[in-house]
Amino acid sequence: MIVLDKVDKVFPGTTIPAVNQVSFQVDEGNICVFVGPSGCGKTTILRMINRLVEPSGGDIYIKGKKVSDKGVNPDELRREIGYVIQQIGLMPHRTVEQNVSLVPYLLKWPEDKIKPRVKYLLEMVGLDPEEVSRKYPYQLSGGMMQRVGVARALAADPPIMLMDEPFGAVDPIVRGRLQEEFLRLQKEMKKTICFVTHDINEAIKMGDHIVIMNEGKLVQHGTPMEILSEPADGFVKDLVGTDREIKLLELTKSKEIVKRTDDIPSEVWEKDSFILAIDPVQRALETMMKKDTNIVGVRDETETIGTISWNDIKKLINKISGDQ
Amino acid sequence: MDRFISTLVDRSPPHALEHLQLVLIPVVIAFVIAFTVAVLLTRQRFVKYTDRVMTIFNMGQTIPPLAVIAVFFPFLGLGREPALFALTIYALLPIARNTLTGLKCVPGEVKEAARGMGMSEWEMLFRVEIPLSMPVVMAGVKISVVLTSGTAALGALVGGGGMGAVIFAGIDFFRPELIVAGTLIIAAIAIILDRILTVIDNLLTPPHMKT
Incomplete structure (x- = not known):
């Protein structure tokens, strides 16, 4: 253009x-x-x-x-x-x-x-x-x-x-x-x-x-x-x-790193720690801190599609800063 | 007192009318010249002449009108025309200076935006630059009018008529009432013209932009 x-x-x-x-x-x-x-x-x-x-x-x-x-x-x-x-x-x-x-x-x-x-x-x-x-x-x-x-x-x-x-x-x-x-x-x-x-x-x-x-x-x-x-x-x-x-x-959407699974750990249900797929990964981190947990469930508009764990986030960060 | 009033009422009106012409004609001509020249001097092509041209206008203001008449006497002789000519030259500077200042004070970002929107140079001039500089331009016109009102009294010395004729008659024949009456009427002319210009100014400028 x-x-x-x-x-x-x-x-x-x-x-x-x-x-x-x-x-x-x-x-x-x-x-x-x-x-x-x-x-x-x-x-x-x-x-x-x-x-x-x-x-x-x-x-x-x-x-x-x-x-x-x-x-x-x-x-x-x-x-x-x-x-x-x-x-x-x-x-x-x-x-x-x-x-x-x-x-x-x-x-x-x-x-x-x-x-x-x-x-x-x-x-x-x-x-x-x-x-x-x-x-x-x-x-x-x-x-x-x-x-x-x-x-x-x-x-x-x-x-x-x-x-x-x-x-x-x-x-x-x-x-x-x-x-x-x-x-x-x-x-x-x-x-x-x-x-x-x-x-x-x-x-x-x-x-x-x-x-x-x-x-x-x-x-x-x-x-x-x-x-x-x-x-x-x-x-x-x-x-x-x-x-x-x-x-x-902030920039990465949760759906980009979500581990797709039907097997949602009971901890997630108990603490009701869910985020939306369109939320930034940062939201997952915030939710983990707020709910004192290291795994969150990720929901689509209608259903639960998978989880993001503390380790997934660490992996993402390591991937970014791998050169440091 | 009676003589003073009869001077004011009977003798003055024709002179006052002459005086009004000695003010208005030069100011209008000076406006057309000074405004046009000042606008041209803010165009990129002519900016480099600004100092030279303004020096000429400055001289017009510094040289006493009587000297101007003396210099141009061989060409124009005595009477109304040389008086109008000298007063026109005298009236140029405030209008030119204020127009120049007014145009230069138009905010850069407004011009930048207007150009970026696709205004041509002419559209910029007539829709942005002139309207925004109008209060400053009008202030210059007012200064010119007031200056010319006073200076026009000298027109009588070269046979140009006006209230000066009444004042100088008063001086020559030791009749103070003529001097006072003449002065008062000149002051009144200056004030009235200034008021009229203020009204015009208000019509041209939105209320919040008045100076």
């Missing part, structure tokens, strides 16, 4: 490239998260995809079409790509409704199509259209502004979204909620999303695919599982943190 081929960017007046020979691909319907320290080039990559920054070398393709082709008008390209930034950048002199309808307006949608669309979008991001439509941005809380920012980016139903630390400006509790709501939305929308963050935990939570950047270079890319279990080098290992085993326990 989005392909970068040996993309370089050297900003005028500098010699060290901000982005250095970066190639990767984002598949349709996936969330690809770019993560790395400040100045690693992740935001520059995002801004090159919608041509807010022009690459110094290499090519970028969207759906097989080169974005830098002469026939592509950058303004029209951007109208087809949702864009959310950390500072949101709502227009302070326009109401919420006018802000959200910006792109449909630029695309010259008929008025009677824009109004219901704005209402639908505001509801979708969890805002009450009656309440907020006529308000100005300064009357909203930080979390509400972020929601309006997302609604605005989704307004013309673009197949691609670029999100630069979209939940960076709100407190951790609101951030968690926005992340979860966004993931739920994404399940239905199936947009192709490029997501920038400096927070590895957010990357693991949001990403189908993670691209790790450092000093303009792509250090490693892969699924969250691959990044956590096989960090490419010391930098990635530092980035994912010393608690990567714990993170993997």
